Amino acid sequence: MVALPTHITSNYQNYSMMLNCTKIKDVLERYYLSPSYGIEFCIGFPGNLLVILGYIFCLPKWQSCNIYLFSLAVSDLIFLCTLPRLSYLYANGQSETSPYACVINRYVLHVNLYSSILFMVWLSMDRFLLIKHPTQNHCLLRPRSALIVTCLSWLAVNVEVAPMISLMVHDLQQGNWSQCKDFASLKGDVNTLGYSLGLTFTGYFLPLLGLCGFSYQIAHLLRAQEMAVQRKKSSYKRPLRVARSAAILFLVLYSPYHVLRNVRIATGQARAGLQLCTKMYIEGLYILTRPLAFLHSVINPVFYFLMGDKFRELLFAKLRKLVGKTEPRRESA
Numbered sequence: 001m002v003a004l005p006t007h008i009t010s011n012y013q014n015y016s017m018m019l020n021c022t023k024i025k026d027v028l029e030r031y032y033l034s035p036s037y038g039i040e041f042c043i044g045f046p047g048n049l050l051v052i053l054g055y056i057f058c059l060p061k062w063q064s065c066n067i068y069l070f071s072l073a074v075s076d077l078i079f080l081c082t083l084p085r086l087s088y089l090y091a092n093g094q095s096e097t098s099p100y101a102c103v104i105n106r107y108v109l110h111v112n113l114y115s116s117i118l119f120m121v122w123l124s125m126d127r128f129l130l131i132k133h134p135t136q137n138h139c140l141l142r143p144r145s146a147l148i149v150t151c152l153s154w155l156a157v158n159v160e161v162a163p164m165i166s167l168m169v170h171d172l173q174q175g176n177w178s179q180c181k182d183f184a185s186l187k188g189d190v191n192t193l194g195y196s197l198g199l200t201f202t203g204y205f206l207p208l209l210g211l212c213g214f215s216y217q218i219a220h221l222l223r224a225q226e227m228a229v230q231r232k233k234s235s236y237k238r239p240l241r242v243a244r245s246a247a248i249l250f251l252v253l254y255s256p257y258h259v260l261r262n263v264r265i266a267t268g269q270a271r272a273g274l275q276l277c278t279k280m281y282i283e284g285l286y287i288l289t290r291p292l293a294f295l296h297s298v299i300n301p302v303f304y305f306l307m308g309d310k311f312r313e314l315l316f317a318k319l320r321k322l323v324g325k326t327e328p329r330r331e332s333a
Contacts, residue, residue: 029093033290037087041087047298052074062143066143075116114199114207120303170189215243242303260285
């Protein structure tokens with residue numbers, strides 16, 4: 001048996017390894033992204049829908065915190081509606097063929113990503129002001145003020161994400177309107193890395209500092225009022241748990257996504273000079289962080305039930321009433 005030259009064997013091994021590493025993206029999309037998005041939709045959609053219906057039909061009087069939580073639930077519900085199509089496309093190894101669906105899907109995704117953490121900041125602020133002003137005489141604790149803050153928040157997030165439309169349209173034009181890429185793979189007239197870093201700073205880092213700041217202020221107030229709090233209900237400590245949980249949640253879920261997204265964009269540039277397999281490994285790590293970041297839409301409904309007993313009692317009372325109406329009908333039938 002004739003042995004092949006060393007350089008031929010080495011080239012064959014390099015070629016074989018290159019073929020294997022290029023399949024990482026397809027494998028992760030089919031066997032990781034597709035089931036992850038499907039599970040997140042199946043769990044998150046009913047939870048957020050239940051909260052929205054509960055707020056509409058069970059809550060007679062809305063407070064400022066209810067407006068922030070309702071906006072958060074609406075944002076999550078709209079985003080979750082985009083996941084079934086993504087899951088289907090990834091499962092079948094297909095790409096989005098409609099440029100309109102491509103732009104809308106990515107736009108909704110990022111608006112939800114940054115509106116969620118922003119609404120949690122306002123919710124933490126609301127709980128801090130409520131502890132500092134128990135009589136609710138602060139102007140920001142009024143429902144009208146919360147509605148104004150909510151509208152301004154929606155406007156600010158849309159302004160932040162708007163440049164992404166230009167990037168997506170330009171990238172779709174280069175691909176003959178047939179290649180729908182994620183944000184980290186876009187190329188256009190806008191400096192993608194600079195825009196991603198700016199979005200990370202304004203949309204994630206600053207709100208995270210706000211969450212941590214309000215968490216610290218709530219803890220400081222509760223320590224200062226410890227004697228008074230002991231004579232009252234233990235529910236006064238609930239806002240601290242909510243603020244801390246929200247800060248930890250977004251720190252754990254969002255940080256890997258934003259770090260890997262910026263690394264993916266930086267290494268995808270020609271001047272980075274990295275080998276193809278190295279780029280594919282980085283992209284694989286970035287893909288792993290995406291369902292993790294979107295997991296907040298599944299976990300957020302927990303915060304609605306942590307905010308107070310009144311909403312839970314009204315919701316469960318309504319459900320018991322509905323169940324009580326259906327049981328006599330079954331017996332009569």
